[in-house]
Amino acid sequence: MASNSYDSCSSSMVDRVVDFDITSFDFDEPHYVDALPKGLDTTCSICFAPLHEDPFINIDCGHHFCGSCTSRITQCPECRCILRAVTDKGLRRTLLSLQVYCNKKNEGCAWKGDLGELGSHRNDCLYVNIQCSACSNDVLKCQIDKHRKEECPFRPANCEHCGVDCSWLELHEIHIDECSLCPLTCLCGKIIPRGEMERHEGFECPKATVVCEAHKYGCTWEGPREDHEKHFRDNWISHFSRMCDRHCDIKVEMTEEKIQKCMEDISGVQSDIDNCRKELSKKMEHAIDKSNKELSNQVESAQVRIDRCKENIRDLRIDKDEEINLLYKLSQEKIDECMKEIGDLKNEIEEKNETILSLDQRISDLEVIFCDHVDLYLRMSELQKRMEEEMSIILKKAETAAPHIQKPLEPPSVANMEGKMDMVLKKAETTAPLIQKPLEPPPVAAGVTVAKKSAKNKSKEHGDNAASKNIVGEAKANPGCPAKPIMKEKPSCTYILNFPSAQGKVPKEVYSSPQFYAGFYKMRLRVHPYGCGNGKGQYLSVYICLVKGKYDEEFAEWPFRGKVTVELEHNANGKPHSKTIIYHKHTPESFSTVDVETQSSKGNGLPTFLAHTELDQYMKLNRLVFKVYVKVNV
The missing domain is CATH 2.60.210.10 (Apoptosis, Tumor Necrosis Factor Receptor Associated Protein 2; Chain A)
Structure with a gap:
């Protein structure tokens, strides 16, 4: 009945439990010894998981669910009533007191007891599968010792021939075919270790096939080693004659070949020497003629270039002297004009500084009565704006006059021009400190209550300084600290x-x-x-x-x-x-x-x-x- 009611749930209810992880539960149902009482709920009506671990009951309808499903739904999937679930301790005690068999009963486990003791029994059950630490195969717990001693392919083993320790799998698949002490049966019937078999067949085995020692002189006999001595003894005369004939033929052939080769080498070397002499003589004559012509051409072109350079140097000297004198006159005139403008600007700056001092005095007087007369503070800000406009005009005039001050070129005939230019620059530097930064409006004294400004002034003030206040606030909150980058999590x-x-x-x-x-x-x-x-x-x-x-x-x-x-x-x-x-x-x-x-x-x-x-x-x-x-x- 629980499954039918679950199938009849609306799509919205199914969506609420779609993320339920069914694979995380153990679906091994307990094997009860006796028949269950009629009407006793043992499994969750949603996920069909056993209820004995965490049973919940809905107060309104009495239906039972597991704790995991209860946290994921808001309505009962069977009767659609609002879910108000509480832990059903009575059902849990009833279920845990039921008699059950071990889940490995079919494998041979004879345990029987309360359902509440089944969990502790599983840790001690001899019929559960455990993993072999060597081969990673699943083996019954009661057979693990036998598996490690007799069945595991990675169990320890020892070579009976050389005594090497290795695993059983390595011994039978690799080592047995490479062991140097493993005995092998030779053609002659003797049992020889693998490491000595090659030496035995090459020098000792009487059944091994060998060739006659005189094969290099033409003997074609092949047979077992035990017959070689008899063959050599019976045919030593023919072997000796073959050896003598072969030595004579070799000496004659070698001598004729050497003589012929030497004659050919001598004739070839002589012809090569003659050809080399002719080619070298031709190449030397041609190279000498070519180098003489190139050197003569280079000398002539170099002389022409030298003459042209001398003429260019004379012309450049004349032009540069005239240009230097002209630049000197122009720079002198510009310096005089700049000096006059600097003097006028200096006078204006002194006048403005006196005005600033007077304004400072007025500001100090206004600070005493600032709390009672806010209007005076507003007039002071207007005066300050005018002062800033006049100062900006003066600074622009100074900036337009500054580029005309150039260091004049030093003519060859005037030696004291550098000293005059230094004096002009020093005078310009002395006028710079006279340009003072306009005063900022005084801060409101601590503890003084000021009347609210008009909506217009307040909006203007906040509009101009909103961005700067935010930036300053951030800088005060974290002075000198850049924003921390988002770091990726480091893997374990x-x-x-x-x-x-x-x-x-x-x-x-x-x-x-x-x-x-x-x-x-x-x-x-x-x-x-x-x-x-x-x-x-x-x-x-x-x-x-x-x-x-x-x-x-x-x-x-x-x-x-x-x-x-x-x-x-x-x-x-x-x-x-x-x-x-x-x-x-x-x-x-x-x-x-x-x-x-x-x-x-x-x-x-x-x-x-x-x-x-x-x-x-x-x-x-x-x-x-x-x-x-x-x-x-x-």
């Missing part, structure tokens, strides 16, 4: 896997990363390149295993709660492929706690992490780069 582990297809050796089914710490928890990443479980043969599977660490007893809290994100980098700086493994209260303890015997937890992960058809997008130089990000719930 980076693991580079050389993909098995690119290696010459037999590929392994499981690869494990080096162990790493995330907070106080020690972990390792386990990768199945060819898949595991539901992803066998079509997917790349990844799992996270908790490992015994030095902080487990003192700082770490168990069972582990948090999120572990496994990320696979893209080979072209694209978006990485990532999935998250969540450890929450419904995660079995075998996945979230470290087993005392194996020093590790079971692998909790994703059997269908990435399809093999998509591997090319993330493989670079036959390597896969994994990054693990761990967030521990506090």
Whole structure:
């Protein structure tokens, strides 16, 4: 009935529970010893998870749900009433007191007891599958000792011939074909170690095939070593005659060949010498004529250039002297004009400074009565604006006059021109301090209450200074501190896997990363390149295993709660492929706690992490780069 009512839920209700993680629950239903009482709810009507761990009851309708589903819905999916759920402790006690069998009863476990004791029994059950630490295969807990001693391909083994220690798989597949002390049977019937077989066949074996020692003189006999001595003894005369004939023929042939070769070399060298002499004589004559002509042409062109340069130097000297004298006269006239303008500006600046001093005196008088006469403060600001306009006009005149002050060129005949120019520059520098910055309006005294300004003045003042106040406020809040850049989270582990297809050796089914710490928890990443479980043969599977660490007893809290994100980098700086493994209260303890015997937890992960058809997008130089990000719930 629960399933039918769930199917009849509206689409809005389904949307509220669409993010429910069904794969995180253990769907092994308890095997009850006796028939269940009629009307007793044992499973959640939404996710069908067992209710004995966290049962909730809706006060209005009496329907039962698990705690995970209760946090995700607002209405009862069976009767559509408002959800007001509370923990049903009575149902929990009833369910935990029911007699059940072990879930491994079909495998041979005979345990029977209360449902509340089933969890503790699972930790001690001898018929659960555990992973062999050597070959990573799943074996029944009661058969693990036998598997490690007799069945595991990576169990320790010893070569009976040389005493080398290795695994059973390496001994029978590799070492047995390479052991130098392994006995082999020779053709002669003797048992010889593999390392001495080559020497035995080359020097000792009577059945080995050998050739006659006189084969280089023409003897074609081949046979077993045991018959060689008899053949050599019976045919020594023919061997000796063959040897003598061969030596004579070789000497004659060598002598004739050497004589002929020497004659050919002598004639060739003589002809080469004659040809070289003729070619060298021709080349030397041609080179001497060519160099003489080039040198004569270069000397003539150099002489012409020298004459032209001398004439240009004379003309340039005349032109430069005239130009220098002209520039000297012009610069002298400009200097006199600038000096007059500077004197006039200096007088104006002195007058304005006197005006500023008088204004300063007036401002100091106004400060005494500022609190009672705000209007005087406004008039003072108007006077200051006029003063600033006049000062800006004066400064513009000074700026237009400044570019005319140039350092005159020093004529060869005038030696004291540099001293006059220095005096002019010093006078211009002495006038600069006379230009004073206009005074700012005085601040309001502390504790004085000033009448509100008009709306017009207030809007104008705030409009002009809004941006600067904001900037100053930020600078005061963080003086000298630039904005901090957003830093990417640092991974807890980076693991580079050389993909098995690119290696010459037999590929392994499981690869494990080096162990790493995330907070106080020690972990390792386990990768199945060819898949595991539901992803066998079509997917790349990844799992996270908790490992015994030095902080487990003192700082770490168990069972582990948090999120572990496994990320696979893209080979072209694209978006990485990532999935998250969540450890929450419904995660079995075998996945979230470290087993005392194996020093590790079971692998909790994703059997269908990435399809093999998509591997090319993330493989670079036959390597896969994994990054693990761990967030521990506090």
